[in-house]
Amino acid sequence: MASPKKNMTRLQDELKKARQRISELEALENKCQLMELDLRRQNQFFHHMLESLTHPFYVLDALDHSIVMANSAARLGDLSAKPTCYSLTHRRSTPCGGSEHTCPLQEVKKTKQPVVVEHIHFDKDGNPRDMEVHAYPIFDDDGNVVQMIEYSLDITERKRLEKEIQDYTEKIKRFAYSISHDLKNPLIAIHGLTSLLARKYHDLLNEKGKVFCTQIVKESQHALILIEEINTFIRTKESPLKFELLDVQEILAQVREEFQTSLTNRQIQWSQPEVFAEVQADRTSLIRVFRNYIDNALKYGGSQLSQISIGYADSDVFHIFSVSDDGVGIPPEQVEKVFGPFQRGESSQGQEGTGLGLAIVEEIARRHGGRAWAEVGPHAHVTFYVSLAKKISPEQHGETRPLL
Numbered sequence: 001m002a003s004p005k006k007n008m009t010r011l012q013d014e015l016k017k018a019r020q021r022i023s024e025l026e027a028l029e030n031k032c033q034l035m036e037l038d039l040r041r042q043n044q045f046f047h048h049m050l051e052s053l054t055h056p057f058y059v060l061d062a063l064d065h066s067i068v069m070a071n072s073a074a075r076l077g078d079l080s081a082k083p084t085c086y087s088l089t090h091r092r093s094t095p096c097g098g099s100e101h102t103c104p105l106q107e108v109k110k111t112k113q114p115v116v117v118e119h120i121h122f123d124k125d126g127n128p129r130d131m132e133v134h135a136y137p138i139f140d141d142d143g144n145v146v147q148m149i150e151y152s153l154d155i156t157e158r159k160r161l162e163k164e165i166q167d168y169t170e171k172i173k174r175f176a177y178s179i180s181h182d183l184k185n186p187l188i189a190i191h192g193l194t195s196l197l198a199r200k201y202h203d204l205l206n207e208k209g210k211v212f213c214t215q216i217v218k219e220s221q222h223a224l225i226l227i228e229e230i231n232t233f234i235r236t237k238e239s240p241l242k243f244e245l246l247d248v249q250e251i252l253a254q255v256r257e258e259f260q261t262s263l264t265n266r267q268i269q270w271s272q273p274e275v276f277a278e279v280q281a282d283r284t285s286l287i288r289v290f291r292n293y294i295d296n297a298l299k300y301g302g303s304q305l306s307q308i309s310i311g312y313a314d315s316d317v318f319h320i321f322s323v324s325d326d327g328v329g330i331p332p333e334q335v336e337k338v339f340g341p342f343q344r345g346e347s348s349q350g351q352e353g354t355g356l357g358l359a360i361v362e363e364i365a366r367r368h369g370g371r372a373w374a375e376v377g378p379h380a381h382v383t384f385y386v387s388l389a390k391k392i393s394p395e396q397h398g399e400t401r402p403l404l
Contacts, residue, residue, distance in 0.1 A: 053071055053073060053151070054073055055073055055151050055152055055153055055154070056070070056071070056073050056074040056089075056151060056152045057070060057071040057073065057074065057149075057150070057151045058070045058074060058085060058149070058150045058151070059138075059147055059148070059149055059150075060085055060105060060147060060148045060150060061082075061146075061147060062105060062109060062145050062146050062147055062148055063146075064084065065084040065085050065086060065095055065105060066082040066083070066084055067082060067083055067084070067085060067088065068082065068147070074088075085105070085150070089119070089121040089122065089131075089152075090119070090120075090121065090122065091122055091126075096119070101119055101120070102117050104117050104133050104135035104148070104150060105135065105148050105150075107135070108135050108136070108137045108145055108148050109137075109145045112137055112139075112143075112145060113137070114134070114135060114136045114137070115134075115135050116132065116133065116134050116135070117132075117133050117135075118130065118131065118132055118133070118155070119131050119133050119152075121152065129154055129156045130154070130155045130156040130158075130159040131152040131153065131154060131155065132152065132153040132155045133150060133151075133152050134150065134151050134152070134153070135148055135149070135150045136148065136149040136150075183223070183227060187220050187223050187224050187227070188224065190216065190220045191216075191217060191220035191221055191224065194213050194216040194217050194220065195217050197213055198210065198213035198214065198217065226356075241282040241285060241367060241368075242282055242283070243280050243281060243282060243392065244280070244281075244282075244283065245278045245279070245280055246278065246279050246280070246281055246283055246286060247276075247278065248276035248277075248278075248279055248286075248312075248321075249276060251283070251286055251287055251290060252272055252290060252310060254287060255287060255290045255291050255294060256270060256294075258291065259294055259295070259298065262298055263298075263308075266298075266305065267306070268298075268305060268306060268307065268308060269306060269307045269308070270308055270309075270310075271307070271308075271309045271310065272309070272310035272311075273310070273311070273312050276312055277312075277314060277319065279319050279388060280390070280391075280392060281368055281388055282364075282368070285364045285367070285368070286364075286388075288360060288361070288364060289321070289361050289364055289365075289372075289386050290310075290321075290323070292357040292358065292360060292361050293323035293361065293384050293386075294308065294323065295357065296357055296358065296384070297323065297325040297327060300327065300328065300330075301325050301326075301327025301328060302327050302328035304326070304327060304328065305325055305326065305327035305328075306326055307325060307326045308323065308324075308325045309322075309323070309324045309325070310322070310323055311323075311324065311383075314390070316390075317389060317390060317391075318370055318387040318388060318389060318390060319387065319388045319390060320385060320386075320387045321385070321386050321387075321388075322383050322384065322385045322386075323383070323384045324377075324381065324382070324383035324384070325381065325382070326381055327381070329376065329381045329382045330374075330376065330382050331376075335373075335374045335375070335376055335382070338358050338374060339358045339359055339361070339362045339372060339373075339374075358372070358384075361384075361386060364386075365386050365387065365388065368388040368389060368392065369388065369389030369392050370386065370387035370388045370389055371386075371387055372384070372385065372386045372387075373385050
């Protein structure tokens with residue numbers, strides 16, 4: 001049997017341990033209170049942050065599309081009933097589906113990536129609104145999508161303006177075609193009648209009359225060419241493109257044949273690589289690129305022009321073609337301007353031209369996922385380039401993007 005002294009010592013030790021445990025519990029309680037206070041502050045901060053958003057913001061349950069959290073901009077009211085996203089925004093009894101209203105939650109679950117879709121939502125008064133829906137997945141520890149963050153931007157006004165711009169563009173286009181057609185017929189008549197006048201009544205005209213006839217014929221012909229180039233420029237921007245694998249050697253042979261008489265008469269040498277890679281492009285467009293570059297060299301190269309060289313290089317993404325010559329060239333400060341519509345350099349003075357040839361090339365390059373540019377080398381000799389994307393996804397009306 002333990003002595004009273006030993007019992008007292010044991011009791012004192014247990015009391016000391018109890019006091020230490022109580023102290024630890026009090027410290028833990030204080031820590032919990034601080035953590036709870038910090039959590040309340042964080043929740044309050046998060047709540048204020050959500051409420052500061054002017055666009056509807058939701059968190060959805062990935063299993064049943066129910067809304068588990070939302071800000072006031074969503075105008076939801078009581079969330080206790082857990083409404084679904086489709087019942088709230090679409091007034092539907094079933095989830096969205098089909099190409100017109102792709103369900104962002106299903107896309108996020110399938111791809112496990114953020115998605116952006118456009119939907120028609122109804123506001124609190126039942127009015128349809130165009131919305132851009134941004135969706136982001138929330139994962140569990142196993143990588144499964146358990147919730148989704150969604151916020152929606154009202155793009156109704158943007159869509160309205162886009163429609164207005166599109167309609168206005170169509171009006172401008174129809175107007176341009178109409179004007180070009182209305183101008184072309186009288187110009188053809190003026191050109192033809194003046195040519196006939198100069199030919200049939202040549203002996204009756206004095207020298208001034210002959211000069212006038214020649215000038216009218218020349219200017220009317222120039223106006224006809226300009227109208228045709230404007231129409232070509234519009235078609236280049238609007239016409240659908242037919243992409244196919246092309247033999248560049250065959251394309252260049254056709255273009256060279258068009259200019260062979262001029263090349264021969266002026267004793268201009270033509271050089272090109274023996275081998276080209278096959279290019280996926282629109283045939284008419286590629287022919288026009290080479291035709292416009294060669295025509296540009298012949299028109300503005302001057303009397304010293306003796307060599308036209310075709311070049312080819314490629315990268316992981318692009319086919320890159322070049323056309324260089326040893327002609328007059330252009331000043332470096334004019335290089336960036338020559339691709340603009342109706343832009344003509346100093347070397348073009350005295351030469352017939354519309355100022356649309358290089359603009360057409362640039363538009364063709366853009367629709368093939370590439371670009372057009374020029375570089376000035378020694379003696380101001382210029383090299384014109386065009387890049388075409390190796391892999392392109394043609395869409396309706398020919399808009400393309402390189403597939404990197």
